[in-house]
Amino acid sequence: MIVGIGTDLCDVRRIEAALQRHGLRFVERILGPQERVVWAQRSGRCAQRGLRYLATRFAAKEAFSKAIGLGLRAPMRWRDCEILHQPSGQPAVVLHGALQRWCAERGWHAQVSVSDDGDWASACVIVEARNAPARAPLASSADTATPMPDEGEVRRR
Template sequence: MIYGIGTDICDVRRIRASLERHGDRFALKILSDLEFKTWKARSARWPERGVRYLATRFSAKEAFSKAVGLGMRMPMTWRLCEIGKELSGKPVIVLHGELKEWFDSQGLRAHVSVTDESDYAASFCVVETA
Protein backbone atom coordinates (compact mmCIF):
# COMPACT_ATOMS: atom_id res chain seq x y z
CA MET A 1 0.00 0.00 0.00
CA ILE A 2 1.23 3.51 -0.77
CA TYR A 3 2.43 5.39 2.32
CA GLY A 4 3.30 8.61 0.50
CA ILE A 5 4.26 10.24 -2.79
CA GLY A 6 6.68 13.10 -3.25
CA THR A 7 7.84 15.10 -6.21
CA ASP A 8 10.28 17.94 -6.64
CA ILE A 9 11.62 20.12 -9.42
CA CYS A 10 14.85 21.98 -8.87
CA ASP A 11 16.25 24.91 -10.84
CA VAL A 12 19.82 23.92 -11.73
CA ARG A 13 20.73 27.61 -12.03
CA ARG A 14 19.84 28.07 -8.35
CA ILE A 15 22.13 25.19 -7.37
CA ARG A 16 24.93 26.66 -9.51
CA ALA A 17 24.50 30.06 -7.80
CA SER A 18 24.63 28.44 -4.34
CA LEU A 19 27.83 26.62 -5.31
CA GLU A 20 29.36 29.86 -6.57
CA ARG A 21 28.47 31.60 -3.29
CA HIS A 22 29.30 28.84 -0.81
CA GLY A 23 31.53 26.38 -2.69
CA ASP A 24 32.12 22.95 -1.18
CA ARG A 25 30.30 23.97 2.03
CA PHE A 26 26.99 23.91 0.16
CA ALA A 27 27.67 20.47 -1.36
CA LEU A 28 28.81 19.10 2.03
CA LYS A 29 25.49 20.20 3.55
CA ILE A 30 23.47 18.28 0.93
CA LEU A 31 25.57 15.23 0.04
CA SER A 32 26.60 12.13 2.00
CA ASP A 33 30.32 11.38 2.12
CA LEU A 34 30.07 8.94 -0.81
CA GLU A 35 27.96 11.36 -2.87
CA PHE A 36 30.45 14.14 -2.12
CA LYS A 37 33.32 12.04 -3.52
CA THR A 38 31.29 11.30 -6.66
CA TRP A 39 30.38 14.99 -7.00
CA LYS A 40 34.03 16.07 -6.70
CA ALA A 41 35.11 13.53 -9.36
CA ARG A 42 32.35 14.53 -11.78
CA SER A 43 32.97 18.23 -11.20
CA ALA A 44 36.68 17.81 -11.92
CA ARG A 45 35.98 16.09 -15.26
CA TRP A 46 33.09 18.29 -16.36
CA PRO A 47 31.89 21.07 -14.00
CA GLU A 48 28.38 21.24 -15.46
CA ARG A 49 27.90 17.51 -14.87
CA GLY A 50 28.83 18.07 -11.23
CA VAL A 51 26.23 20.82 -10.88
CA ARG A 52 23.54 18.59 -12.38
CA TYR A 53 24.56 15.69 -10.13
CA LEU A 54 24.12 17.92 -7.08
CA ALA A 55 20.79 19.22 -8.39
CA THR A 56 19.39 15.71 -8.93
CA ARG A 57 20.47 14.64 -5.42
CA PHE A 58 18.90 17.77 -3.92
CA SER A 59 15.67 17.14 -5.82
CA ALA A 60 15.50 13.41 -4.98
CA LYS A 61 16.03 14.05 -1.26
CA GLU A 62 13.31 16.71 -1.29
CA ALA A 63 10.92 14.28 -3.02
CA PHE A 64 11.75 11.55 -0.49
CA SER A 65 11.23 13.89 2.48
CA LYS A 66 7.80 14.77 1.11
CA ALA A 67 6.88 11.12 0.47
CA VAL A 68 7.68 10.11 4.06
CA GLY A 69 5.85 13.18 5.37
CA LEU A 70 8.75 14.51 7.45
CA GLY A 71 9.95 17.40 5.37
CA MET A 72 13.42 18.41 6.48
CA ARG A 73 13.05 17.67 10.18
CA MET A 74 14.51 14.87 12.28
CA PRO A 75 15.15 12.14 11.67
CA MET A 76 15.27 13.37 8.04
CA THR A 77 18.49 15.18 7.19
CA TRP A 78 20.22 15.79 3.88
CA ARG A 79 23.26 13.68 4.75
CA LEU A 80 21.38 10.69 6.22
CA CYS A 81 19.55 10.21 2.92
CA GLU A 82 21.74 9.11 0.03
CA ILE A 83 20.83 8.58 -3.59
CA GLY A 84 22.78 5.59 -4.85
CA LYS A 85 22.38 3.46 -7.93
CA GLU A 86 22.17 -0.19 -8.79
CA LEU A 87 24.55 -1.72 -11.35
CA SER A 88 21.84 -1.17 -13.95
CA GLY A 89 21.91 2.56 -13.21
CA LYS A 90 18.53 2.57 -11.45
CA PRO A 91 18.57 5.16 -8.65
CA VAL A 92 17.94 3.90 -5.12
CA ILE A 93 17.46 5.51 -1.73
CA VAL A 94 20.11 4.50 0.82
CA LEU A 95 19.43 5.61 4.38
CA HIS A 96 21.78 5.95 7.32
CA GLY A 97 21.67 6.38 11.10
CA GLU A 98 18.49 7.54 12.82
CA LEU A 99 16.66 7.96 9.52
CA LYS A 100 17.33 4.34 8.54
CA GLU A 101 16.22 3.13 11.99
CA TRP A 102 12.99 5.16 11.80
CA PHE A 103 12.26 4.10 8.21
CA ASP A 104 12.87 0.40 8.92
CA SER A 105 10.76 0.54 12.11
CA GLN A 106 7.86 1.83 10.00
CA GLY A 107 8.22 -1.11 7.60
CA LEU A 108 8.61 1.16 4.57
CA ARG A 109 10.15 0.76 1.12
CA ALA A 110 11.06 3.61 -1.26
CA HIS A 111 11.27 3.96 -5.02
CA VAL A 112 12.80 7.02 -6.68
CA SER A 113 13.23 8.36 -10.19
CA VAL A 114 15.43 11.32 -11.14
CA THR A 115 15.94 13.27 -14.34
CA ASP A 116 17.57 16.47 -15.50
CA GLU A 117 17.28 18.57 -18.60
CA SER A 118 18.94 21.92 -19.29
CA ASP A 119 17.93 24.15 -16.39
CA TYR A 120 15.90 21.71 -14.30
CA ALA A 121 16.27 18.51 -12.28
CA ALA A 122 13.14 16.62 -11.25
CA SER A 123 12.44 13.68 -8.99
CA PHE A 124 9.54 11.46 -8.08
CA CYS A 125 9.42 9.21 -5.04
CA VAL A 126 6.90 6.62 -3.92
CA VAL A 127 7.10 5.17 -0.43
CA GLU A 128 5.07 2.07 0.32
CA THR A 129 4.44 -0.15 3.28
CA ALA A 130 6.25 -3.47 2.99
Protein backbone atom coordinates in the same frame (compact mmCIF):
# COMPACT_ATOMS: atom_id res chain seq x y z
CA MET B 1 0.90 -0.31 0.05
CA ILE B 2 1.94 3.21 -0.93
CA VAL B 3 2.33 5.44 2.11
CA GLY B 4 3.60 8.55 0.36
CA ILE B 5 4.51 10.15 -2.94
CA GLY B 6 6.79 13.15 -3.30
CA THR B 7 7.95 15.17 -6.27
CA ASP B 8 10.28 18.09 -6.66
CA LEU B 9 11.33 20.34 -9.52
CA CYS B 10 14.60 22.15 -8.97
CA ASP B 11 16.07 25.07 -10.92
CA VAL B 12 19.69 24.09 -11.62
CA ARG B 13 20.62 27.80 -11.74
CA ARG B 14 19.50 28.14 -8.11
CA ILE B 15 21.76 25.27 -7.09
CA GLU B 16 24.61 26.84 -9.08
CA ALA B 17 24.13 30.16 -7.26
CA ALA B 18 24.16 28.40 -3.86
CA LEU B 19 27.29 26.51 -4.85
CA GLN B 20 29.02 29.73 -5.89
CA ARG B 21 27.93 31.47 -2.68
CA HIS B 22 28.77 28.71 -0.21
CA GLY B 23 31.28 26.52 -2.06
CA LEU B 24 32.13 23.10 -0.70
CA ARG B 25 30.13 23.76 2.49
CA PHE B 26 26.93 23.57 0.39
CA VAL B 27 28.00 20.25 -1.11
CA GLU B 28 28.89 18.84 2.32
CA ARG B 29 25.53 19.94 3.72
CA ILE B 30 23.47 18.32 0.95
CA LEU B 31 25.41 15.21 -0.09
CA GLY B 32 26.27 12.14 1.95
CA PRO B 33 29.78 10.64 1.90
CA GLN B 34 29.27 8.29 -1.05
CA GLU B 35 27.47 10.96 -3.05
CA ARG B 36 30.35 13.40 -2.48
CA VAL B 37 32.75 10.92 -4.07
CA VAL B 38 30.57 10.66 -7.18
CA TRP B 39 30.07 14.45 -7.26
CA ALA B 40 33.84 15.02 -7.13
CA GLN B 41 34.42 12.55 -9.98
CA ARG B 42 31.72 14.11 -12.17
CA SER B 43 32.80 17.66 -11.35
CA GLY B 44 36.39 16.76 -12.19
CA ARG B 45 35.36 15.65 -15.67
CA CYS B 46 32.90 18.48 -16.32
CA ALA B 47 31.64 21.16 -13.93
CA GLN B 48 28.13 20.99 -15.47
CA ARG B 49 27.91 17.23 -14.84
CA GLY B 50 28.75 17.79 -11.18
CA LEU B 51 26.23 20.61 -10.94
CA ARG B 52 23.44 18.51 -12.48
CA TYR B 53 24.31 15.61 -10.18
CA LEU B 54 24.01 17.93 -7.18
CA ALA B 55 20.70 19.35 -8.44
CA THR B 56 19.13 15.92 -9.00
CA ARG B 57 20.19 14.80 -5.53
CA PHE B 58 18.75 17.98 -4.02
CA ALA B 59 15.44 17.37 -5.84
CA ALA B 60 15.35 13.69 -4.84
CA LYS B 61 15.92 14.46 -1.16
CA GLU B 62 13.21 17.13 -1.23
CA ALA B 63 10.84 14.63 -2.87
CA PHE B 64 11.76 11.95 -0.31
CA SER B 65 11.12 14.32 2.60
CA LYS B 66 7.67 15.06 1.16
CA ALA B 67 6.89 11.38 0.60
CA ILE B 68 7.63 10.48 4.22
CA GLY B 69 5.65 13.46 5.46
CA LEU B 70 8.39 15.07 7.53
CA GLY B 71 9.77 17.80 5.37
CA LEU B 72 13.29 18.66 6.44
CA ARG B 73 13.01 18.00 10.17
CA ALA B 74 14.39 15.22 12.35
CA PRO B 75 15.04 12.48 11.72
CA MET B 76 15.22 13.66 8.08
CA ARG B 77 18.66 15.13 7.41
CA TRP B 78 20.14 15.81 3.99
CA ARG B 79 23.23 13.65 4.48
CA ASP B 80 21.32 10.71 5.97
CA CYS B 81 19.47 10.19 2.68
CA GLU B 82 21.73 9.28 -0.23
CA ILE B 83 20.64 8.70 -3.80
CA LEU B 84 23.11 6.19 -5.20
CA HIS B 85 23.14 4.08 -8.33
CA GLN B 86 22.78 0.33 -8.33
CA PRO B 87 25.10 -1.62 -10.66
CA SER B 88 22.30 -1.57 -13.26
CA GLY B 89 22.33 2.25 -13.18
CA GLN B 90 18.96 2.50 -11.45
CA PRO B 91 18.95 5.15 -8.71
CA ALA B 92 18.23 3.93 -5.20
CA VAL B 93 17.51 5.59 -1.85
CA VAL B 94 20.08 4.59 0.79
CA LEU B 95 19.34 5.77 4.33
CA HIS B 96 21.64 6.14 7.33
CA GLY B 97 21.44 6.78 11.07
CA ALA B 98 18.21 7.80 12.78
CA LEU B 99 16.41 8.23 9.45
CA GLN B 100 17.21 4.64 8.46
CA ARG B 101 15.97 3.36 11.83
CA TRP B 102 12.80 5.51 11.66
CA CYS B 103 11.87 4.16 8.21
CA ALA B 104 12.82 0.57 9.13
CA GLU B 105 10.52 0.69 12.19
CA ARG B 106 7.65 1.45 9.82
CA GLY B 107 8.72 -1.12 7.24
CA TRP B 108 9.06 1.63 4.62
CA HIS B 109 11.03 1.33 1.40
CA ALA B 110 11.47 4.06 -1.23
CA GLN B 111 11.69 4.05 -5.00
CA VAL B 112 13.20 7.09 -6.75
CA SER B 113 13.46 8.46 -10.25
CA VAL B 114 15.58 11.49 -11.17
CA SER B 115 15.93 13.48 -14.36
CA ASP B 116 17.50 16.67 -15.60
CA ASP B 117 17.13 18.70 -18.76
CA GLY B 118 18.44 22.17 -19.44
CA ASP B 119 17.94 24.35 -16.37
CA TRP B 120 15.72 21.85 -14.55
CA ALA B 121 16.22 18.78 -12.38
CA SER B 122 13.31 16.70 -11.15
CA ALA B 123 12.67 13.75 -8.90
CA CYS B 124 9.79 11.54 -7.92
CA VAL B 125 9.79 9.28 -4.85
CA ILE B 126 7.27 6.63 -3.88
CA VAL B 127 7.44 5.24 -0.35
CA GLU B 128 5.87 1.84 0.22
CA ALA B 129 5.23 -0.26 3.31
CA ARG B 130 6.97 -3.60 2.74
CA ASN B 131 4.79 -5.61 5.09
CA ALA B 132 1.50 -4.45 3.63
CA PRO B 133 -1.21 -7.02 3.00
CA ALA B 134 -1.29 -8.40 -0.52
CA ARG B 135 -3.47 -6.42 -2.88
CA ALA B 136 -6.14 -7.97 -5.01
CA PRO B 137 -5.18 -8.06 -8.67
CA LEU B 138 -6.35 -5.14 -10.72
CA ALA B 139 -9.52 -5.76 -12.65
CA SER B 140 -9.14 -5.82 -16.39
CA SER B 141 -11.01 -3.26 -18.45
CA ALA B 142 -13.28 -6.06 -19.69
CA ASP B 143 -14.34 -6.73 -16.07
CA THR B 144 -15.24 -3.14 -15.28
CA ALA B 145 -16.26 -1.54 -18.56
CA THR B 146 -19.91 -0.82 -19.26
CA PRO B 147 -20.77 -2.61 -22.47
CA MET B 148 -21.55 -0.35 -25.38
CA PRO B 149 -25.02 -0.90 -26.84
CA ASP B 150 -25.06 -2.31 -30.33
CA GLU B 151 -26.37 -0.18 -33.19
CA GLY B 152 -29.82 -1.78 -33.22
CA GLU B 153 -30.28 -1.18 -29.50
CA VAL B 154 -29.45 2.52 -29.87
CA ARG B 155 -32.08 2.95 -32.61
CA ARG B 156 -34.79 1.33 -30.49
CA ARG B 157 -34.28 3.83 -27.65
